[in-house]
Structures are given as structure tokens and as C-alpha cells.
Amino acid sequence: MKALAYHGAKDVRLDTVDDPRIEAGDDIVLRVTATAICGSDLHLYRGKVPALEKGDVLGHEFMGIVEEVGPEVTELRAGDRVVVPFVIACGRCFHCELEEFAACETTNPGPGAALNRKDMRPPAGLFGYTNLYGGYAGGQAEFVRVPKANVGPIVAPDALSDDQVLFLSDILPTAYQAAVNAKIGPGSSVAIFGAGPVGLLTAACCRMLGAHTIFLIDHHQYRLDFAVQRYGVIGLNFDEIDDPAQEIVSKTNGRGVDASIDAVGFEAKGSLIETTMANLKLEGASGFVLRQAIACTRRAGIVSVPGVYTGFIHGFMFGDAFDKGLTFRMGQTHVQRFMPELLKLIGEGRLDPGEIITHRLPLADAVRGYEIFDKKQEDCRKVVLVP
Numbered sequence: 001m002k003a004l005a006y007h008g009a010k011d012v013r014l015d016t017v018d019d020p021r022i023e024a025g026d027d028i029v030l031r032v033t034a035t036a037i038c039g040s041d042l043h044l045y046r047g048k049v050p051a052l053e054k055g056d057v058l059g060h061e062f063m064g065i066v067e068e069v070g071p072e073v074t075e076l077r078a079g080d081r082v083v084v085p086f087v088i089a090c091g092r093c094f095h096c097e098l099e100e101f102a103a104c105e106t107t108n109p110g111p112g113a114a115l116n117r118k119d120m121r122p123p124a125g126l127f128g129y130t131n132l133y134g135g136y137a138g139g140q141a142e143f144v145r146v147p148k149a150n151v152g153p154i155v156a157p158d159a160l161s162d163d164q165v166l167f168l169s170d171i172l173p174t175a176y177q178a179a180v181n182a183k184i185g186p187g188s189s190v191a192i193f194g195a196g197p198v199g200l201l202t203a204a205c206c207r208m209l210g211a212h213t214i215f216l217i218d219h220h221q222y223r224l225d226f227a228v229q230r231y232g233v234i235g236l237n238f239d240e241i242d243d244p245a246q247e248i249v250s251k252t253n254g255r256g257v258d259a260s261i262d263a264v265g266f267e268a269k270g271s272l273i274e275t276t277m278a279n280l281k282l283e284g285a286s287g288f289v290l291r292q293a294i295a296c297t298r299r300a301g302i303v304s305v306p307g308v309y310t311g312f313i314h315g316f317m318f319g320d321a322f323d324k325g326l327t328f329r330m331g332q333t334h335v336q337r338f339m340p341e342l343l344k345l346i347g348e349g350r351l352d353p354g355e356i357i358t359h360r361l362p363l364a365d366a367v368r369g370y371e372i373f374d375k376k377q378e379d380c381r382k383v384v385l386v387p
Helices: 038-047 164-167 171-181 197-208 221-231 244-250 271-277 288-296 316-325 333-348 363-375
Strands: 003-009 011-016 028-037 059-067 079-082 145-147 189-193 213-218 234-237 257-262 295-303 327-329 359-360 385-386
Touching: 003 363, 011 363, 028 079, 028 164, 028 363, 038 363, 059 164, 079 333, 145 164, 145 316, 164 171, 164 333, 171 197, 171 333, 189 244, 197 221, 197 316, 197 327, 213 221, 213 244, 221 234, 234 244, 234 316, 244 288, 244 333, 257 288, 288 316, 295 316, 359 363, 363 385
Parallel strands: 189 213, 189 257, 213 234, 257 295, 295 327, 359 385
Antiparallel strands: 003 011, 028 059, 028 145, 028 385, 059 079
16 A cells, blocks of 8 residues: 655655554444544654654544454444544543543553653554654555554544544544643633634634634734634734733733633743754743733733653743642543534534644655645645545
């Protein structure tokens, strides 16, 4: 089959690789009908995440038709059209019983990986996201093996298109969890940093949940313009505003917003010092957005972090966070917990995640898709690939 494989920083190629096969009783083999390039895929594309090896198949946002089922699969059958969560979870361990699926204890056979701690369990396995997360082949391919198929893959109603349901695989539950973690409700004020796909869908979720005031901070004006028109946000371009946090505080009676959401993550544009330290591998991430979030959030407010972080951070303002009594909530998304609820909301017309798509390309053009998305060309918001 054809699959998009990593060959080095900014070097991905459409390779011919072995077809997937059933390896365990609860596996399925899926024929992919749609797959997307995620913002966190760009971290891999840029060579920023360790344990990514030449030939690894990328992609964790995908859906398709069940082609083959293992003998222990009870929830699906051949021919079902399903969306697959990017988190691989067993459904039976300590954390899965608590619906903390991203902390599944059984699906990542590697060492304590992301935390680099031998005395702690690794996080759950993820599709297409390096050997830190189990080394599972991703879904930017014609076919993919889906383990633990009784836990997570959800059947898509015929009435809903691939565009409408594809993002149940990752970015819509990620955005929704970020808003839920921030306790967004009727009358809330919130600042969202980053107007990429997750940031845009976070704005959509906050608006649906009843937020009164939504600030959205980015430096790509075309993204902000879309969000202003579609979600009624107050757009702030940090290329034009030196201190967005100060601007937000000044527009909220000097108090700050109820919650802030960091939808950027560790590759946020930081200071010259941070950039130099990151290049020298002396720190893992820029703290720019987190400092801004701390500064613009009111006392006793919440900072919610769906953006991916690695390693340690220079200049984390812990004293300020303590003084303000802030609550931090963060981590990988417990996708399986939210998929049924979000599917219902899509069916009711309360959410339309497909509206952020700007580019639909054949899988054969995946390399071009990565270049467009990485360089923010052609006013690109989101790329979907069709095998």
C-alpha cells in the first residue's frame, strides 16, 4: 500500500510499505477514506519530537471502512464506516475504568518515554506519533491496523459526511476538552492563544457552551478574520500588539478573563533567549504563551493547556500563578470519553467542524499538503487527504 513516511526533518515521502494485517484478536484493518494533517504532525515534520525513525508512517486523524475484523471484535463488523480516536486505549485498566483514556496503562509497551522517568508508567499509545507512544503506524495511508477496536472507534451515521465527523478523531475532542477543563459556560470570558485548527474549534466549542467574550490571539490575520466572522471572537494579532495579555486585561475591567487556553504548545514563538536555548537543547519549549496566559487570567481562574509540550520551560512564572491562585488543567485528550456526545452535537447541527477545512488533496499530494500547512500558504486552515 501507499503511506506517508518520515525520512528526516521536513522530508516526508509517499512510500510503498507492507499492508497491515490482523495481529491480535481485537484488531481491525481499516481502509482509510479520509485523513488529516494535524498541527501536532508539524512537530514531527520539523524533527522536533525524539524517537521518530526513518520509515515511520505518520498520521493520527483518520476514518474509513472496516475491511477485516479480528475474532475478538464484538463492536464492529466489516463494512462499518468508523472514526478512530488517536488515543489507543484498552478500556479495562485502572485509568480506562475512570475514563482517563489518554493514561491507559497497557497500550504503550515503551519505557516511561515522554516523562523520561523509569519509575512512572508511560502514557497511552498513539497512532503515528513515534516510539515514545508505542510506535504504532499512522493513518496517512491507504490502510491501517487499529488495535483495541472494541474501545473507541465509533460508527458514523450515513447522514453525516466524512468532513463533518473526521475531526472526532482528535482536534474536536481536544478543543472540547480544553473548553470543559476551562469550565466555560454561559457568560464566561476566555482568551484562546493560537488560531490553528484546535484554536478555531476551541472557539467554536466555547461559543456553543455559552461564552460571552472570546479573545483569540494569533499572528496570521486570515485565521483571525475567519474566527471573527464565524465565531464572533475578538481577534488580537500579536505582530501588531506587543503585549496581548495587557490588552486583554485592559478590556476586562482590569481583572482578566475567567480562563485562558493555550492551543499553541511548545513551538510558540518566544524570546531570543528561549529560541537560542531551544536550539541548543537546553530547554524543551518556549514559555511565551504560558506566561501570557498566566498574565491575562483573573485571580482564581483557570489555565487550560491542550497544546503539546515537551521537556522543561525557561521563565515559567510559577510565583505569579501561585499569587493569583490559578488552576492548571492539561494533557492528552481522553477522546473516547467525548466522541459520542460530540457526534450527537454534530448531528443536531450545533457544531460543524468541517467548516475549518480549506484544502482537500489526494494522498498522492500529501507532501505538498505538509508544505502548504507548514508555511501557512494559500490561507490554509486545515488539510484533509483522501487516499
